[in-house]
Amino acid sequence: MLVAIYNRVFDPIDVPIIKKILDLVEAHRLQPVFFKDFYERISAFCPFAETPKLFTGKKDLPRNTDMFLSLGGDGTILDAVCFVGNSGIPLIGINLGRLGFLAAIPEEEVEEALLSLVRGSYTVEKRTLVHLDSSIPLFDGAPYALNEFTLHRQDTSSMIKIHTYLNGEFLNTYWADGLIVSTPTGSTGYSLSCGGPVVFPQTSSFVITPVAPHNLNTRPIVVPDDNVISFEIEGRSEHFLCTLDARTEMIRSTVQLAVKKESFTISLVRPDEHNFLKTIRQKLYWGIDKRN
Numbered sequence: 001m002l003v004a005i006y007n008r009v010f011d012p013i014d015v016p017i018i019k020k021i022l023d024l025v026e027a028h029r030l031q032p033v034f035f036k037d038f039y040e041r042i043s044a045f046c047p048f049a050e051t052p053k054l055f056t057g058k059k060d061l062p063r064n065t066d067m068f069l070s071l072g073g074d075g076t077i078l079d080a081v082c083f084v085g086n087s088g089i090p091l092i093g094i095n096l097g098r099l100g101f102l103a104a105i106p107e108e109e110v111e112e113a114l115l116s117l118v119r120g121s122y123t124v125e126k127r128t129l130v131h132l133d134s135s136i137p138l139f140d141g142a143p144y145a146l147n148e149f150t151l152h153r154q155d156t157s158s159m160i161k162i163h164t165y166l167n168g169e170f171l172n173t174y175w176a177d178g179l180i181v182s183t184p185t186g187s188t189g190y191s192l193s194c195g196g197p198v199v200f201p202q203t204s205s206f207v208i209t210p211v212a213p214h215n216l217n218t219r220p221i222v223v224p225d226d227n228v229i230s231f232e233i234e235g236r237s238e239h240f241l242c243t244l245d246a247r248t249e250m251i252r253s254t255v256q257l258a259v260k261k262e263s264f265t266i267s268l269v270r271p272d273e274h275n276f277l278k279t280i281r282q283k284l285y286w287g288i289d290k291r292n
Helices: 012-027 036-042 074-087 107-119 276-284
Strands: 002-006 031-035 053-055 067-072 091-095 122-127 130-134 148-153 160-166 169-176 178-182 205-211 221-224 229-234 239-244 247-252 257-261 266-271
Touching: 002 012, 002 074, 012 036, 012 067, 012 107, 031 036, 036 053, 067 074, 074 091, 091 107, 107 266, 130 148, 130 239, 148 160, 160 178, 169 178, 169 205
Parallel strands: 002 031, 002 067, 031 053, 067 091, 091 266
Antiparallel strands: 122 266, 130 257, 148 178, 148 239, 160 169, 160 229, 178 205, 205 221, 229 257, 239 247
């Protein structure tokens, strides 16, 4: 099994768990291919007998890769989505970060998780993406996101007006600091922190969530993901921020923008004992009584 290994923000404090993972990869006879920058950093702590296969991005990631192993937090998983793209390579995340909704495997379950890969005792979940169409080229040929698309004000403390349309029909004008269009996967991220609902990953929907809306009766809304959502932006500044997950572009109000469901999906791997309900109970502490 060819396993791509990726880490975005290397921290020497993670060396013991990373070394454990690499030892398990070797013990289970998995063939690794390392993200070049990560290999150069970790090789100072874990010497390699010979230089392994390396990749630097989507273009030189081997197409026969069986699994993409992300070491870090949810931000690392979101980076990995750009490497995998429409290749169909499944992603699995080991949590070296904080919350870890997507990178849900904690340090103490690493050995069992890798054993699950070897045995094939895991579940692959198909997650939808949001796709951005724009009148100018944006996001370097990867105009999609696993979590969310957002619009934000820039260079001013004043609110912006975002005229929003569903399939060309007017929905609402949001007077706000910004607007989020979230996938079900992203509903537990930025959208949740702005008052949006938690949506099950299998739900065919988008969540439109305003950021600090001035109209107090304006609330998040869930719409079917077969809609095309388009925008017109007004504000005191000529420039605005447009994001796909953690990637940001500065745009002018004249740029035409619309989002829709991406034509391909991302495959997230989870061990059979993990599921969405278990994750939200653990991460959001649902059902836990702290009064005792």
